[in-house]
Amino acid sequence: MKTLLEFDAVLAECRSLFKAKTRDYGTSWRIFRLPSLTDQLYIKACRIRNIESSGIHKVEEGVRPELIGLINYSIMALIQLEMGVPAGASLDKPEIMPLHQALKHFDRHTAANRALLANKNHDYGEAWREMRPSSLTDMIMVKLMRIKQIEDNDGQALVSEGVEGGYRDIINYAVFALIRNDGHVVNL
Numbered sequence: 001m002k003t004l005l006e007f008d009a010v011l012a013e014c015r016s017l018f019k020a021k022t023r024d025y026g027t028s029w030r031i032f033r034l035p036s037l038t039d040q041l042y043i044k045a046c047r048i049r050n051i052e053s054s055g056i057h058k059v060e061e062g063v064r065p066e067l068i069g070l071i072n073y074s075i076m077a078l079i080q081l082e083m084g085v086p087a088g089a090s091l092d093k094p095e096i097m098p099l100h101q102a103l104k105h106f107d108r109h110t111a112a113n114r115a116l117l118a119n120k121n122h123d124y125g126e127a128w129r130e131m132r133p134s135s136l137t138d139m140i141m142v143k144l145m146r147i148k149q150i151e152d153n154d155g156q157a158l159v160s161e162g163v164e165g166g167y168r169d170i171i172n173y174a175v176f177a178l179i180r181n182d183g184h185v186v187n188l
Contacts, residue, residue, distance in 0.1 A: 074168075128180070144170070
């Protein structure tokens, strides 16, 4: 299926950047609490939305790096959700997780998201290919607002999928946006 091959190409690019940044910074992101990661995602989504609305970006990077950031930060959030923030994390412990272990977690979550994408894409018939890029951004924003509300409710959800499902959907919407536009701004 073409979409799965496109997903693989996007996630290979994301993994390459994740690996390079982990070599540069270690796994310093392991200090983040989930609400902080959610806020990082929110900042990136807001920037994408502002660029889409105005058609202007004053910082050298455009939309593509922000979409890749949404994917990588969402995977970091899934890892944190699963593992929790390390007890006693501090500046004295620069290597919180070895690179090979971080990549193993990255790959596992990528595989889970790939399976989710395949199932949902089958059911929805690739409707995302007909969507406006700005709608994908709005869907990401809605997922973030829902995650923030669940976090404000001490992580408890009565009937919704919870934060894990929200992070996974953000990954897939960002992948769709990258496939759909190759990260270029389209004003509608």
